[in-house]
Amino acid sequence: MSDTGQDGTAERVHCRVSDGVHGVRDSGTGLDREGYFLREGSLDRVSAPFAPVVAALRDRLAERFGPSRLTCAYLYGSVPRGTAVPGRSDLDVLLALSTGPTAADHADARAVEAELDAAFPQIDGAGILLCGVEQLLSEPERYDLGWFAACLCTPLMGEDVTSGLPRYRPTSLLARETNGDLSERLPGLQEKAAAARTDAERTRLTRVVARKLVRTGFTLVMPRWGGWTSDLTESAEVFSHYYPAHAAHMRAAARAARKPGADPELLDDLLNCLAPWLADEYLAVHGPKAPPQEP
Structure with missing residues (x-):
């Protein structure tokens, strides 16, 4: 069997759990020597x-x-x-x-x-x-x-x-389908923030928002960086290399994702400053996530 990748080339369809041939990590990228994802956990x-x-x-x-x-x-x-x-x-x-x-x-x-x-x-x-x-x-x-x-x-x-x-590579197609939905989700997140009344509600929402923004920021640049990381701090630093003007906001999001608090000003800053710009930039670079199909 084969699957046609984004570039039109045929990719063999089989498990990504790497063996001795594909199982050597290219240091720091989370990929094997051929540029495919390695399963990150064990x-x-x-x-x-x-x-x-x-x-x-x-x-x-x-x-x-x-x-x-x-x-x-x-x-x-x-x-x-x-x-x-x-x-x-x-x-x-x-x-x-x-x-x-x-x-x-x-x-x-x-x-x-x-x-x-x-x-x-x-x-x-x-x-x-x-x-x-x-x-x-x-x-x-x-x-x-x-x-x-x-x-x-x-x-x-x-x-x-x-x-x-x-097998998967860190392509624009993957970026679009995993995190190309920020523009759609943003109004709902902003509504939840406006409706939050307790510190516990704000803390939970801050964690959700911060993680989403860090993941979206990282996958925005993932194809250019040419690798994968699940580490939030590293994700923010990779993003910051390509978008230094937004580095402070993304680093703040990474800190909030790891240790969320109930600071309404931070939540407002993430949702109304970083998120709208990130949503627009993502659409410009990768396009929107494909709409869900009717069951």
Whole structure:
């Protein structure tokens, strides 16, 4: 099988989990020697404080979902990257279900989140995303959810369904499909900021906004930089190299993404100064994300 890349060349379709040929990192880029993404996490990198959390997650997922419902569970974020900090890092999980998630599935996921959060003080909350296998492997999701699962997620249990997806490069197509939606999301984020009344609400929203802006800023320049990083500080620094006039704003966003607070002035600055410019620049450079297809 082959898949036609953005440049019109054929890319072989197979798993990105690199072997001895493709498994040598080009230092600092997150890519193999041929310029394709390497899967960034590994269960071997889960540090000792988080090992019992991951073990408990396995048990609860098996109990709540079972093999007939759960095709594959993935970890992503700092825990499988080995950079999680006890008491500060959250546990991020993606579940690929045999069919699209139901209301009961969402309720089970919320229950597992609450159980883990209550039982393990080393995590600052658990977050479980749900999708159906058909959606994950669909053509519209190939350069968004498919890429995310294939490159940024670590298989935890079940069958890794991403083995048939293409190998990925840090292209403008990937940038557009992963983060080309800022202009669409911005009005909703601004409305949420205006409606926030408590420090807890502002803190949560600041974290969401800051992370979104740092990721968008990084992927804006990702094809020029020619690599990948999930580190927020490094992402801001890479962006700042190409857009020094906006470096201070992006570095502030990276700090807020790591340690969010309830400062309404910072949130306003991010949403009404950095975000509108970034949304316009992203559209000019990469174009808009493809609209979702009707089910």
